[in-house]
Amino acid sequence: xxxxxxxxxxxxxxxxxxxxxxxxxxxxxxxxxxxxxxxxxxxxxxxxxxxxxxxxxxxxxxxxxxxxxxxxxxxxxxxxxxxxxxxxxxxxxxxxxxxxxxxxxxxxxxxxxxxxxxxxxxxxxxxxxxxxxxxxxxxxxxxxx
Amino acid sequence: xxxxxxxxxxxxxxxxxxxxxxxxxxxxxxxxxxxxxxxxxxxxxxxxxxxxxxxxxxxxxxxxxxxxxxxxxxxxxxxxxxxxxxxxxxxxxxxxxxxxxxxxxxxxxxxxxxxxxxxxxxxxxxxxxxxxxxxxxxxxxxxxxxxxxxxxxxxxxxxxxxxxxxxxxxxxxxxxxxxxxxxxx
Amino acid sequence: xxxxxxxxxxxxxxxxxxxxxxxxxxxxxxxxxxxxxxxxxxxxxxxxxxxxxxxxxxxxxxxxxxxxxxxxxxxxxxxxxxxxxxxxxxxxxxxxxxxxxxxxxxxxxxxxxxxxxxxxxxxxxxxxxxxxxxxxxxxxxxxxxxxxxxxxxxxxxxxxxxxxxxxxxxxxxxxxxxxx
Numbered sequence: 001x002x003x004x005x006x007x008x009x010x011x012x013x014x015x016x017x018x019x020x021x022x023x024x025x026x027x028x029x030x031x032x033x034x035x036x037x038x039x040x041x042x043x044x045x046x047x048x049x050x051x052x053x054x055x056x057x058x059x060x061x062x063x064x065x066x067x068x069x070x071x072x073x074x075x076x077x078x079x080x081x082x083x084x085x086x087x088x089x090x091x092x093x094x095x096x097x098x099x100x101x102x103x104x105x106x107x108x109x110x111x112x113x114x115x116x117x118x119x120x121x122x123x124x125x126x127x128x129x130x131x132x133x134x135x136x137x138x139x140x141x142x143x144x145x
Numbered sequence: 146x147x148x149x150x151x152x153x154x155x156x157x158x159x160x161x162x163x164x165x166x167x168x169x170x171x172x173x174x175x176x177x178x179x180x181x182x183x184x185x186x187x188x189x190x191x192x193x194x195x196x197x198x199x200x201x202x203x204x205x206x207x208x209x210x211x212x213x214x215x216x217x218x219x220x221x222x223x224x225x226x227x228x229x230x231x232x233x234x235x236x237x238x239x240x241x242x243x244x245x246x247x248x249x250x251x252x253x254x255x256x257x258x259x260x261x262x263x264x265x266x267x268x269x270x271x272x273x274x275x276x277x278x279x280x281x282x283x284x285x286x287x288x289x290x291x292x293x294x295x296x297x298x299x300x301x302x303x304x305x306x307x308x309x310x311x312x313x314x315x316x317x318x319x320x321x322x323x324x325x326x327x328x329x330x
Numbered sequence: 331x332x333x334x335x336x337x338x339x340x341x342x343x344x345x346x347x348x349x350x351x352x353x354x355x356x357x358x359x360x361x362x363x364x365x366x367x368x369x370x371x372x373x374x375x376x377x378x379x380x381x382x383x384x385x386x387x388x389x390x391x392x393x394x395x396x397x398x399x400x401x402x403x404x405x406x407x408x409x410x411x412x413x414x415x416x417x418x419x420x421x422x423x424x425x426x427x428x429x430x431x432x433x434x435x436x437x438x439x440x441x442x443x444x445x446x447x448x449x450x451x452x453x454x455x456x457x458x459x460x461x462x463x464x465x466x467x468x469x470x471x472x473x474x475x476x477x478x479x480x481x482x483x484x485x486x487x488x489x490x491x492x493x494x495x496x497x498x499x500x501x502x503x504x505x506x507x508x509x510x
Binding site for chain 3: 166167168169170171172173175176177179180182183187201202204205208209212240241242243267
Binding site: 111 | 174182
């Protein structure tokens, strides 16, 4: 199993953080475009999915799967958006995404007064913690190539 | 207006704080960081910012010192250098941070200089200073507090903060303090 | 320099007096820097707002609170959980407006004012105004726009300290740029 990428967006759709692991085939878009389109897509899926829902639900959109990858989505109560792309064999990793929010983002960014919340994340401690956390996941597999 | 003013319960009508109430460290950290941000917009250099922090500490220390002597020492002041240092290490630190300071040391080559060492200062727990402010040491705040306590107890001294074995506060007493201390023995 | 917050550190407590006196030092600095009370109140509110938008993340990560069903529940969560968690007090909720869109926190034991007496030349200073900003900032991050102000203050000779909270509206997500 593999994790391809992680994105974090703020409530206005600005990208706060992105990290890729062994994502061999890139889209032919610029980074900026890709992020913008991804956020737009997530926004649309999220609102449409909840409109379609036969019952009111708290969670709403959790993930989608294609033949090649699975995209997991978590929105914090404060509307920060966490996106992780994995291969399709990974199950429900909602708790993992919540953990990235509560134990890593909140601990190293929100509580760190020197980090500006509106700016892309630039904090070594956050990055190294996140890296350790991701690599420790049972479904994380670093490509050796 | 006049009437309401007169009927106001003044601070003297209330019992002195016992220092038992606690607040969350996160709340304090964020307040402290707002203080840094606010000061930062009003200074030009890291050194100036550090002085500002130390001034804030001084203001806290000079308000705390009487309260502490009344509450912890029954109103008696310390007159010996060693005792005032222990007062800082034990009583002051407990009142501020809920624990004693990790270490108190004397400089080997200068009898005016003492060090208070704190491995993990609670104040900067959540603060990760960005590279462009590399030399900023938030312990300047604690240094200000200690300086105020020493000065208002009639032990004139300069206190500065340094990175060494964690955070080290260097206390440099005025010559007169040491001379006086010797005459007391 | 980078300290690594160990487990449980975020829930650590700190002696209230350090907090009270540090806040006091900050207010006295503002009094030196600004000419009038309105400006000081505004500055305190702004600082509170900055604190609130961070504190709410901390709160959500620690408390597992679900979306509040109504404004009454919001008031309860603020008093029993948020105030309790951060300032170790639980203000009484009182004076609901008939439309249920406005209420008060009665602060009996405000740790910010432990040693405070307002100087006579600052009659309009809302000493604890930072609390107003913090509540406003935190709720805004949860898409709830409110107005907050001190309607009574023992420091000004009132018999109680009353912080008023008024519901304005629910905020909706801004659409990403380039979408309609």
